[in-house]
Amino acid sequence: MHRREVLKLGSLAGAMSLAGMPTLSWAQDRSPIKVGILHSLSGTMAISETSLKDVALMAIDEINRGGGVMGRKIAPVVVDPASNWPLFAERARQLLTQDKVAAVFGCWTSVSRKSVLPVFEELNGLLFYPVQYEGEEMSRNVFYTGAAPNQQAIPAVEYLLSQEGGGARRIFLLGTDYVYPRTTNRILRAFLIGKGIKETDIEEVYTPFGHSDYQTIVANIKRFAQGGKTAVVSTINGDSNVPFYKELGNQGLKAADVPVVAFSVGEEELRGIDTKPLVGHLAAWNYFMSVRNPTNDKFKKQWADWARSQKLPGADKAVTNDPMEATYVGLHMWKQAVEKARSADVDKVRAAMIGQKFDAPCGFTLTMDGNHHLHKPVMIGEVRADGQFNVVWRTKGPVRAQPWSPFIEGNKGKPDVVAGSGRGSARAA
Amino acid sequence: MRTRALEWLLGGLLCWHAGAAALTAQDIQPLAGDDYAAKEEAVGRLVADADPRAAVLLQALADGDAAAGEAGRIIVGSRDGSVDAVTGEPVGEREAAAAEPIMLNNRLRGLVERGLAAARLSAPDPVMRRAAADALLANPDARFQPLVERARAREADAEIKSRLDALWAMAALRDPDPEVRLAAVGLVAARRQPELRDLLRPLAEPAAAGGQGEPDPRVRAAARAGIASLDRLQWWGDLAATLFSGLSLGSVLLLAALGLAITYGLIGVINMAHGEFLMLGAYATYVVQQAVQRHAPALFDWYPLLSVPASFAVAALAGLALERLVLRHLYGRPLETLLTTFGVSLLMIQAVRMTFGAQNVQVSNPDWMTGGIALLPNLVLPYNRLIILAFSLAVVALAWAVLNRTRLGLFVRAVTQNRDMAACVGVRTGKVDSYAFAFGAGIAGLGGCALAQIGNVGPDLGQGYIIDSFMAVVLGGVGQLAGTIVGALGLGMASKLIEPFWGAVLAKIAVLVLIVLFIQKRPQGMFALKGRSAEA
Numbered sequence: 001m002h003r004r005e006v007l008k009l010g011s012l013a014g015a016m017s018l019a020g021m022p023t024l025s026w027a028q029d030r031s032p033i034k035v036g037i038l039h040s041l042s043g044t045m046a047i048s049e050t051s052l053k054d055v056a057l058m059a060i061d062e063i064n065r066g067g068g069v070m071g072r073k074i075a076p077v078v079v080d081p082a083s084n085w086p087l088f089a090e091r092a093r094q095l096l097t098q099d100k101v102a103a104v105f106g107c108w109t110s111v112s113r114k115s116v117l118p119v120f121e122e123l124n125g126l127l128f129y130p131v132q133y134e135g136e137e138m139s140r141n142v143f144y145t146g147a148a149p150n151q152q153a154i155p156a157v158e159y160l161l162s163q164e165g166g167g168a169r170r171i172f173l174l175g176t177d178y179v180y181p182r183t184t185n186r187i188l189r190a191f192l193i194g195k196g197i198k199e200t201d202i203e204e205v206y207t208p209f210g211h212s213d214y215q216t217i218v219a220n221i222k223r224f225a226q227g228g229k230t231a232v233v234s235t236i237n238g239d240s241n242v243p244f245y246k247e248l249g250n251q252g253l254k255a256a257d258v259p260v261v262a263f264s265v266g267e268e269e270l271r272g273i274d275t276k277p278l279v280g281h282l283a284a285w286n287y288f289m290s291v292r293n294p295t296n297d298k299f300k301k302q303w304a305d306w307a308r309s310q311k312l313p314g315a316d317k318a319v320t321n322d323p324m325e326a327t328y329v330g331l332h333m334w335k336q337a338v339e340k341a342r343s344a345d346v347d348k349v350r351a352a353m354i355g356q357k358f359d360a361p362c363g364f365t366l367t368m369d370g371n372h373h374l375h376k377p378v379m380i381g382e383v384r385a386d387g388q389f390n391v392v393w394r395t396k397g398p399v400r401a402q403p404w405s406p407f408i409e410g411n412k413g414k415p416d417v418v419a420g421s422g423r424g425s426a427r428a429a
Numbered sequence: 430m431r432t433r434a435l436e437w438l439l440g441g442l443l444c445w446h447a448g449a450a451a452l453t454a455q456d457i458q459p460l461a462g463d464d465y466a467a468k469e470e471a472v473g474r475l476v477a478d479a480d481p482r483a484a485v486l487l488q489a490l491a492d493g494d495a496a497a498g499e500a501g502r503i504i505v506g507s508r509d510g511s512v513d514a515v516t517g518e519p520v521g522e523r524e525a526a527a528a529e530p531i532m533l534n535n536r537l538r539g540l541v542e543r544g545l546a547a548a549r550l551s552a553p554d555p556v557m558r559r560a561a562a563d564a565l566l567a568n569p570d571a572r573f574q575p576l577v578e579r580a581r582a583r584e585a586d587a588e589i590k591s592r593l594d595a596l597w598a599m600a601a602l603r604d605p606d607p608e609v610r611l612a613a614v615g616l617v618a619a620r621r622q623p624e625l626r627d628l629l630r631p632l633a634e635p636a637a638a639g640g641q642g643e644p645d646p647r648v649r650a651a652a653r654a655g656i657a658s659l660d661r662l663q664w665w666g667d668l669a670a671t672l673f674s675g676l677s678l679g680s681v682l683l684l685a686a687l688g689l690a691i692t693y694g695l696i697g698v699i700n701m702a703h704g705e706f707l708m709l710g711a712y713a714t715y716v717v718q719q720a721v722q723r724h725a726p727a728l729f730d731w732y733p734l735l736s737v738p739a740s741f742a743v744a745a746l747a748g749l750a751l752e753r754l755v756l757r758h759l760y761g762r763p764l765e766t767l768l769t770t771f772g773v774s775l776l777m778i779q780a781v782r783m784t785f786g787a788q789n790v791q792v793s794n795p796d797w798m799t800g801g802i803a804l805l806p807n808l809v810l811p812y813n814r815l816i817i818l819a820f821s822l823a824v825v826a827l828a829w830a831v832l833n834r835t836r837l838g839l840f841v842r843a844v845t846q847n848r849d850m851a852a853c854v855g856v857r858t859g860k861v862d863s864y865a866f867a868f869g870a871g872i873a874g875l876g877g878c879a880l881a882q883i884g885n886v887g888p889d890l891g892q893g894y895i896i897d898s899f900m901a902v903v904l905g906g907v908g909q910l911a912g913t914i915v916g917a918l919g920l921g922m923a924s925k926l927i928e929p930f931w932g933a934v935l936a937k938i939a940v941l942v943l944i945v946l947f948i949q950k951r952p953q954g955m956f957a958l959k960g961r962s963a964e965a
Contacts, residue, residue: 043889046787164465166535177934207933210893212884213681215674215814216928222807223667226624239789239885246794246883250801250811256539257567274793280535313786382534385493390532392465 032068032075033344035060035334036095038106038116043083044210044238048323049108051268052130053078055324056105058306059331069338077101083238085115092116096123102344103128103334105327109237110134110180117142126346128334130326132263132285134183135403136411140418141346143353144373145326145333147286148401149187153233155378156261156284157188159393160231161195165380166259168231170201172221175235177206183408184235184263190407201228211240214247222251225258232260241269245278255280261380266321270387271314278383285322286376287362288389299328299361319387320361326374329360333368364398370417373401452480454502454515460490460531461497472537476544484548486514491541496528504528539568547573550580555589562592566622574600595620602628607645614648618655622806623663629655666807671925677814679921680821683914685880685894686901687821687828688873690913692748694902695832695845696865698756699767702774703898704891706870709747710740710877711886712781715790730795733882740878741871747777748870752863760862774891782888789887798882817879824875829910831868841865845908900944906954915955920944 037056039049060074068074077099081088088107095101096119103126107113110133120127120141132147159165171192175181185204192202203224205217224230236244241262248260254277261282267289270278289300300320307318333356334349340356341348356368367375375398381389404411456474459467472490475483486505489495494506495514503514504525511525512518533541542564549561558580565573577600581593598613614632617625632652634642643649685707692700717736721729751773759766794813801811832838840861843851852858880890897920905916920940927936948954 042782042787046887047789047885050786050788164534164536205932208937211933212893213674213678213924215677216671216925217933219667219670219674219807220929223663227627239887242789242885243883246813247811250799250813251809252801252803256535256542259535271791274799277799280538313788382532384532392532392534 030072032073033338034075034077034099034101035331036092036099036101036104036106037076037078038081038088038091038095038104039108040083040112041078041080044240045083045108045112047239048237048264048268051321052105052108052323052327054306054310054312055303055320055327056331057310058303059328061306062302063331063335069335069344070342074335081112085109085111088112089115089119092119092125092127093123096120096125102126102338102346103349105130105330107131108323109178110183111178113137113142114179124346126334126349128327128330130323130330132322134180134187135401135405136183136408138371138373138403138415138418140350140372142372143330143333143368144401144403145330146323147376147378148373148403149184149405150402151286151376151378151399152263152284153184153188154191154407155395155399156263156282156380157191157233159282159284159380160233160259160261161197164393166231167229168259169197169228170224170230171197171203172224172230172232173202173204173235174217174221174232175206176209176211176237176240178209178237180237181206181235185233187405187407188233194407207236207240209238209240212243214244217244218247218251218253221258222253230258232258234260234262235264236262237264241265245281246274248281249274249277255282255382266323267319267388268321268324270383271317271319275383275387276385279385281383282380282392283383283389284378284380285389286378287322287325287360288379288381288391289320290381290384290388290390291361291363291379293361293363295359296361296363299325325361329358329366329374333358366398369400371401371403372418373403374398375400452478452482452486452515457486457503457514458501460495460503461501461529465534465537468533469537469540472540472544476540482514482517487541487545489514490531490533491538491545493530495531496525497531498524498528503531543568543570543573547576550576550593555586558584558586559589559592562589562596565596566592566620569596569599571600591616591619599625599628602632607648610643610645610648611651614651614655618651618658621659621662623659623666624806626656626659626663629659662805663807666805669804670808671929672922673808673810673814675922675925676918677818677921678925679918680814680818681880681883682894682897682901682921683917684817684821684824684876685873686876686898686913686917687824687910688744688869688871688876689898690902690905690910691828691832691869691872692866693899694908694910694913695841696862696869697763697845698866699763699770700869701767701771701895702751702777703873704893704895705774705777706744706748706873706891707877707880707894708781708886708888708891709744709777710874711792711881711890712785712790712877713740713743713874714878714881715785715792715886718792730797733795733798733878736878737875740874742874744874744877745867745871748873749863749867751870752866756866757859757862778888778891785888787888789885792881792886794882813882817883820875820879824872825910825914828872832910837861837864837868900941904944904947904954906956909954909956912954912956919955 037053039053040046041050041053057076060076063069064073077095079091079095081091092104095104105128107116107129108131113129116127117139121139125141127142128145129142130145132152135148160168173185173188175185189202221232259280259282261284263284265283266285303320304318307315333353336356337349337352338344341352353368354370357365360366362377364377369375377398378395379391380393381391384390404414457471459471475487486495489505496504496506498504498520504511504520505514511520513520546561546564549557552558577593577596581597584590584593594616598616601609601613602617604610614629617628629652632643632648633656635649688706689700689703692698692703714736717739718732721732721735755769755773756766759769798813798816801809803809832841840856843856844858844861848858901917901920902913904920905912923943924936924940927939931939
């Protein structure tokens with residue numbers, strides 16, 4: 001027998017004994033842990049949410065391949081609330097009472113989150129919410145893995161006002177008509193006025209969900225831009241973005257004249273548009289697919305392989321984006337917390353979540369704060385001709401979230417951390 | 430063309446800054462980095478540099494052909510291969526392939542473009558000079574003023590001269606000599622660009638103590654007149670733009686509603702699956718686009734021509750199947766028809782969702798449908814909207830011709846007016862119903878083909894149009910093509926006229942309220958059928 005073969009056999013035996021160990025020690029409960037996935041797979045939000053369902057399944061598969069959580073597999077329960085806000089609450093109740101899931105990963109729009117929130121609080125469930133939002137919320141039953149306004153909206157507007165970002169003096173706030181754009185714009189308005197921008201230099205316009213005719217609005221933007229250097233802050237959500245950007249391109253409004261910074265448009269949304277006329281328009285996120293680091297390379301490859309193996313539509317051009325990264329981070333943090341708590345029980349996991357760290361694809365180690373929000377880096381990217389973003393500005397490191405914005409009256413003195421998780425606040429401070 | 434353009438570019442830059450230093454690797458080193466302030470300085474040096482290589486690099490930056498190779502070496506790509514930006518030596522293919530494209534932000538992109546435009550003011554090609562002058566007019570930059578004045582002195586072409594005059598005048602508005610200011614005000618006002626008002630505004634105010642006002646009353650009067658004329662222009666431009674957008678929205682609604690005007694208006698089937706015929710037409714467009722892209726990429730720009738008959742055929746076949754298999758058993762029972770077609774619409778949505786996926790599919794505009802004609806700075810007519818307007822008129826003409834100029838149309842009209850009598854004289858009413866329904870569905874498919882060019886294509890596409898379609902048909906008067914046309918265009922106009930004042934959300938509500946009130950007053954719609962058939 002050659003030496004090499006002996007070595008091979010030895011290492012094989014070692015690996016087998018290692019693999020066998022957990023099954024021996026945690027033999028008492030081998031049943032899978034159920035988690036719910038609550039994303040719209042149809043309707044106006046399907047454009048954005050479908051890939052979050054897929055990336056959650058990918059992360060679960062990754063964890064299961066690596067031995068699961070405490071030797072138990074994770075079993076996903078996927079439901080489709082169909083972009084219908086009351087249906088979100090119904091499906092959430094079903095997940096918590098019938099399927100008895102340990103945690104739910106889901107929601108995109110704030111209105112869907114607001115409609116499931118009472119259900120999670122009543123039944124003491126656990127929701128991981130992966131999208132940037134307007135803040136003004138800090139539920140003990142929710143972990144927010146997307147950005148709060150000070151981690152996205154405010155730095156983005158600050159950039160627009162800066163010399164580097166074009167030195168805008170007039171701001172056009174354009175959004176879909178629901179709670180996220182309205183609250184965000186309220187915060188931004190207060191922030192802009194604090195920066196010395198006059199009321200008359202701020203315009204606020206809303207459109208219904210699924211709006212498809214942006215002629216008048218683009219004409220309005222043009223007229224507004226005559227009064228001085230203008231930038232547009234877009235909180236348009238879902239597939240309305242496609243007609244909006246098409247109209248911008250057709251009417252010849254270039255980014256060099258009037259840049260549009262979007263808070264809900266990422267790589268996935270741009271897949272449906274011809275991006276050449278959009279070069280230079282901006283988006284603010286905490287992660288871009290074009291970020292270069294080894295963790296992101298691995299994440300992108302893992303996602304491309306997953307899309308191909310699952311035969312997802314458009315798998316040959318699979319893209320990653322910020323909420324996908326946030327979903328991925330959320331799932332892994334939940335797994336770490338379950339392992340730390342040695343239980344999937346909601347109260348124990350909640351306590352164990354605080355202070356969890358994870359090396360995220362954005363290139364930073366993210367920490368879960370006592371306020372149930374992640375510390376996140378802020379990045380601003382410009383649309384490239386290939387539909388990717390080119391990062392033109394970023395913070396030095398992760399920023400702590402301020403869910404209660406200081407720009408909204410009456411927020412002073414609100415608790416800084418979720419009750420009963422004081423440890424996290426000490427760490428954060 | 431590119432090379433010739435470059436030569437003249439070089440010429441322009443040379444005569445601008447004769448004697449400046451040659452380009453060095455150190456000058457442009459920051460371009461490879463991530464520090465945008467340093468990059469801006471480097472681009473500033475490039476713009477000011479007389480070296481021909483600087484102009485080549487500027488052009489490459491504007492075109493996105495510049496990249497950073499090994500050790501921060503800047504590489505310029507071209508058709509003949511990549512060269513080093515400083516030395517002009519060819520770069521190995523491996524290094525060129527691995528090079529990272531140089532990223533610009535909006536600010537830098539603007540600077541590069543203005544620098545190129547300023548240099549192009551001395552190009553021999555008048556088209557190029559005019560484009561350069563337009564670019565500078567849109568984004569004036571004081572640092573290129575000397576170049577503008579030199580170009581103005583030698584320009585012979587009257588049209589370009591007037592642009593250069595305006596460019597000069599924009600700077601001359603602050604000249605100490607009132608005569609110069611007076612001339613400048615006239616030139617700026619003559620540019621007919623409403624955004625220039627802000628330049629004139631300080632000159633219309635009388636000089637306050639220590640303020641920036643205008644001391645000369647003649648200049649003030651000229652400035653005031655200029656502002657007024659630009660205001661008028663703005664007003665007319667806005668009005669025309671609003672009317673056009675109303676017309677365009679109306680034509681979209683018309684395309685969506687015309688099929689329904691036939692299936693519901695003429696045959697009397699309350700067809701809740703109408704929106705899904707639109708969706709089928711849109712998906713047929715998508716399938717044709719994919720097929721053309723795969724099998725004949727050279728013809729890609731013309732795929733919409735192929736998709737028009739395809740979308741008609743697909744939707745018409747689906748309509749024929751629906752009528753033959755389901756609807757003909759339900760004639761005379763409107764409530765059942767309504768519920769059945771609603772169920773069918775859900776089936777169709779789910780079937781498409783399972784075949785194509787729940788996400789929207791991408792239907793891209795061919796090149797000849799992107800962009801638009803700028804009649805005024807505030808009045809741009811996008812090509813896709815113009816084409817859809819023309820297309821909707823063509824579809825109306827087709828529907829009218831089929832109904833009024835063919836045997837099938839004659840039978841359809843006969844059956845709708847008096848079914849029993851038509852059957853008595855030998856018209857096979859069942860067949861006529863089938864064909865007419867299939868024709869209406871096919872027209873809806875054509876509508877879907879057009880909608881795919883301006884909006885999203887997804888399984889729910891039809892849901893967004895079904896209400897608007899019924900509104901257009903009912904408002905216009907059931908049973909009349911002309912009514913639907915007026916109804917759809919009227920709805921579009923009303924929405925767009927209200928939107929600037931109340932916003933998109935309230936405009937939608939206001940239009941609904943208006944329709945409810947109108948139907949209360951006139952239940953038969955704008956155009957009522959007269960005579961005996963109206964009672965049937």
